[in-house]
Structure formats: C-alpha cells, structure tokens
C-alpha cells in the first residue's frame with residue numbers, strides 16, 4: 001500500500017464552455033447566451049502509480065494529459081472520482097501537496113525572470129525548507145550530470161529556451177520531491193539537449209528514487225526513460241502496461257527488409273498475428289532472388305502513431 | 315520559526331529583483347517632481363484666491379508638506395497586484411504560483427515585500443530627509459517616527475488587502491484596466507492622498523471616517539506629523555486600532571473572496 005504514491009479512481013473532469021457564435025452579431029448573442037457545451041477532458045480514468053516508476057503518459061493532442069496532471073498536482077478539482085497523492089487529496093490540500101511534488105509545465109516557468117538562476121534556486125531552497133546540506137548535495141549531483149556553470153549566474157530572461165527548460169527541470173527536482181510531473185519537458189530542444197535532459201531525469205530517478213510522470217510527444221523520450229506507459233485518448237484510458245507489451249498488444253509488427261538480385265531493398269511491415277516472416281520470404285523467393293535480409297522491430301513511434309490514428313488495435 | 319524563513323527569502327529575492335530596475339527609481343523621482351510642481355501651483359492658486367493664510371486649519375505650508383509626504387507614501391505602497399494577477403491568469407502562469415508550498419495570499423504579500431523595502435530606503439527616506447531639511451523644524455523628530463513606522467506597516471497591510479480584494483474581480487470580468495482605474499481613483503481620493511481630508515465637505519469627511527482608505531494615507535501621515543495628539547499613546551492607540559481593525563476585516567473578506575474566486579481556476583480551468 002505504501003508503495004502506491006498516486007491512486008486515481010474513476011476520475012473525470014468536465015469543462016463547461018460557452019458555445020461561441022461567429023461574427024459581431026454572434027459575439028453580442030454570446031453575451032446573453034446560456035448555451036453551454038460540456039467537454040469531457042478526462043473520462044473515468046483509474047490508475048495507480050508506484051514509487052520510483054517513470055511513467056510515460058501519452059495520448060494525441062487534446063487527449064486530456066495536461067488536465068490529468070493538473071488534477072494530480074491539485075490545481076484542478078476533478079468533477080468526479082477519488083484521487084490520492086501520497087495519501088492526500090491534492091485539490092483539498094494543495095499547499096501541503098506542493099511540498100512533496102515538483103512540476104514542469106512545458107512552456108511555463110516557475111523561475112524568477114529577473115533573478116540569476118542561482119538566486120532562484122536559493123529562494124526555492126528556502127521556501128521548500130531544504131536543509132543546507134541536502135541543497136549542497138543536490139547541486140553537486142546536478143554538476144555531475146550537467147554543465148551548470150554557463151547558466152547558473154544568468155538571469156532566466158536571458159536564457160535560451162533549452163537552457164530555461166533545463167533550469168526548470170533542475171528547479172523541479174531541487175527540494176527532492178517524491179513525485180515530479182513533467183508535462184512536455186523536451187519541447188523545442190535540440191537533440192543533444194534532449195539527450196542530456198533524458199540522462200538527467202534518469203539519473204535523478206535512479207539516485208533519488210523520484211517517481212516521474214512524463215507526458216511527451218517525442219517517442220525518443222519514452223524509449224529512453226519509460227518502462228511503463230499509459231495512453232489516453234479522448235479522455236479515456238486505452239492502455240496501461242509495459243512498453244514491451246505495447247508492441248505485441250497492438251499487433252506484433254516487424255519490418256522485413258530484403259535485398260534482391262538487383263541490389264535494391266524492399267520493405268514490408270508484417271503483423272505476425274496474421275502472417276509470419278518465413279511465409280513472406282517464401283512468397284518473395286518464388287519470384288526474386290534474395291541476397292540479404294534484415295528484420296527490424298517496429299519503433300514505438302510507429303506503434304503509437306497507429307494507435308492515435310485509431311489503427312488496428314487488438 | 316520555519317515560516318519566517320520562507321518569508322524573508324521572498325523579501326530578499328524581491329530586493330535583489332527590484333534593485334535591477336535602477337532606472338525605474340530615477341523615472342519615479344522625475345515623475346514625482348512634475349506631479350509635485352503641479353500640486354504646488356494648484357494649491358498656491360487655491361490659497362491665493364481664498365485670501366486667508368489658514369484654510370481648514372492648514373496653512374499652504376502644511377498642505378504642501380502633507381502632499382509631498384503623501385506622494386512619498388504612494389510610491390512606497392504602490393503595488394501592481396491587479397495587473398500582475400490578471401496577466402498571470404490570462405497566461406496561465408498563475409498555476410505556477412498556486413503550486414508554491416505557501417498559501418497564495420501570503421506568497422503574494424511576501425513576494426512584493428522586497429520592493430517595499432527598496433522603495434522605503436531609496437525613495438521614501440531620501441524624500442523625507444529633504445523635506446525635513448527644507449522645512450527646518452516643521453516636522454517633529456521624535457517618538458512620532460517610531461509610531462509612524464508601526465502605522466506605515468499597518469497601512470501597507472491595509473493597502474495590500476484592498477488590492478487583493480479588487481484583483482480577483484478580473485476572474486469575473488475581462489476589464490482589468492477599468493477595474494484598476496476605479497480602484498486607483500477611489501483609493502487616492504478617499505484616502506486623503508490627493509486632497510487632505512480636512513478639505514473635504516463635512517458630510518463626505520464623516521463618511522470617509524468609516525471607510526478603510528483613510529487607514530492607508532491619512533492616519534500614517536497624521537501620526538508622522540504628530541497631529542491630533544498622536545504623539546501620545548492615548549491619541550495614537552485609537553488610530554492604530556482603526557488600522558488594525560481594517561487589516562483584520564479586509565483580510566478576512568479578502569480571504570473569503572479569494573477562496574471563492576480561485577475556484578474559477580481550479581474548477582473551470584481559468
């Protein structure tokens with residue numbers, strides 16, 4: 001029981017939005033309109049998260065990922081269902097909950113725009129009441145994982161997007177929270193910064209045992225970090241299991257590449273539930289000479305794309 | 315006191331942050347000069363046309379001292395909570411404030427405190443010294459300064475609470491600009507910041523007695539200038555009592571209103 005840091009039971013979140021009309025006349029109508037529409041951003045989602053996990057929380061745009069994270073952090077109240085984060089109801093106990101979580105929301109920053117990063121850290125250390133020694137240790141750990149020097153004395157407003165994102169992630173882990181929520185933390189980063197940030201998240205998870213909930217549209221993040229993934233679509237949970245499982249769950253796809261007599265490569269995606277590799281090769285051999293073959297596992301990216309596109313699910 | 319550490323850390327950061335805007339202090343002083351020149355000529359005209367030296371118990375000299383110090387307090391207390399909050403709500407940045415491990419109102423108050431400290435030392439104290447030197451003895455220097463500090467602190471809390479009562483209105487309407495103008499005008503007029511309360515018509519003056527705005531300018535200035543017997547405890551305590559009363563009442567109301575308003579964010583998603 002104590003191993004479960006987040007428990008969500010049948011959580012739903014609905015937004016009531018005005019049905020807006022077009023044009024000037026429409027806008028004036030809207031002033032008096034009572035014509036509301038209900039959006040089900042999260043629809044009856046249950047899940048549990050165990051201590052120390054890194055979970056990839058995936059889904060197409062508008063699926064309800066950010067909404068779920070806002071519910072978990074306590075800035076949104078669920079419309080129905082129960083949620084416990086470390087035994088607390090986050091929306092009722094937001095301030096207490098905040099002490100034990102770290103949050104990065106992609107394009108927002110929690111840092112002080114005009115302060116050098118080190119001053120922001122200093123301030124965070126004080127408002128989260130981090131003991132001096134723990135703070136020093138954390139900075140040491142950061143130094144061992146990334147090159148801090150170029151950013152530490154820069155005001156946040158002078159940072160590049162990648163530097164700021166890096167800073168925000170470091171800030172989220174600074175008070176050594178039990179759980180860190182990362183909502184699209186790698187958006188807009190170059191490949192090397194992405195790699196560094198992944199390494200950092202993995203390192204902190206390993207060293208500190210931090211539970212991480214990560215939403216992203218970059219399957220590279222998922223492959224690099226997550227053992228378990230949860231997928232939601234239109235507010236409903238459609239998958240919750242190991243990443244390995246995913247590939248077989250939605251059809252065990254592999255790509256067969258064959259080099260033919262004229263040295264050209266042909267590719268075929270094979271669903272092993274329907275047919276098998278040997279069969280395809282035999283068929284091919286009836287007409288062509290095959291000089292070489294390669295067999296590739298399908299990438300997470302392709303599987304996810306099939307799922308988002310409502311492709312063949314099991 | 316663990317809570318104190320969080321607060322002083324916010325004050326310290328606020329001081330560092332506002333020190334970076336060196337230019338804005340200069341601009342503020344310049345704007346004050348223009349404003350005070352205007353005030354000077356306006357009141358000069360009023361006194362000249364009245365034909366007497368003492369109007370409503372105040373000489374021209376008294377009035378000028380009062381208004382200069384009122385301006386200095388205005389600069390000290392000025393907060394932009396209405397703007398800042400509405401911007402934070404529109405951009406969604408407010409979420410990051412709500413996720414700090416401190417109650418939002420407390421967090422906001424202490425976030426501004428550093429700017430107040432700066433304004434006190436960089437703007438109020440120099441202005442005060444200049445006025446003292448120029449007027450040579452018009453302002454009593456004694457225990458009243460200590461009393462004034464207490465009164466000023468209470469004024470600051472009352473002012474903060476007024477701001478925090480007005481700012482969340484932007485969650486219900488979009489017209490931040492209008493709200494802010496109304497607040498600014500009402501506070502400056504009814505607090506005695508732009509016209510000393512002594513000049514108010516009798517009916518309005520009595521009405522203003524029962525409003526909180528007086529606690530922001532009129533009371534601290536009265537205490538500073540040691541008027542109305544406020545240099546003795548028996549004269550002082552009732553005044554501080556009024557300020558304290560408004561601190562408590564407004565902060566209770568502000569709390570209730572904020573708890574209601576914040577639901578707009580946590581329930582409707584902003």
Ligand SMILES: Nc1ncnc2c1ncn2[C@@H]1O[C@H](COP(=O)(O)OP(=O)(O)OP(=O)(O)O)[C@@H](O)[C@H]1O
Nearest residue numbers: 015017041060061062063064065066067582583584
């Ligand atoms: N405050 C709000 N008011 C009304 N509707 C909202 C609000 N916030 C989110 N929604 C709606 O809820 C749905 C889920 O939004 P959410 O931001 O959770 O999606 P997401 O999975 O994070 O998408 P993305 O990958 O694009 O970030 C969307 O249809 C969105 O329009």
Ligand SMILES: [Mg+2]
Nearest residue numbers: 065066067183
């Ligand atoms: Mg999102």
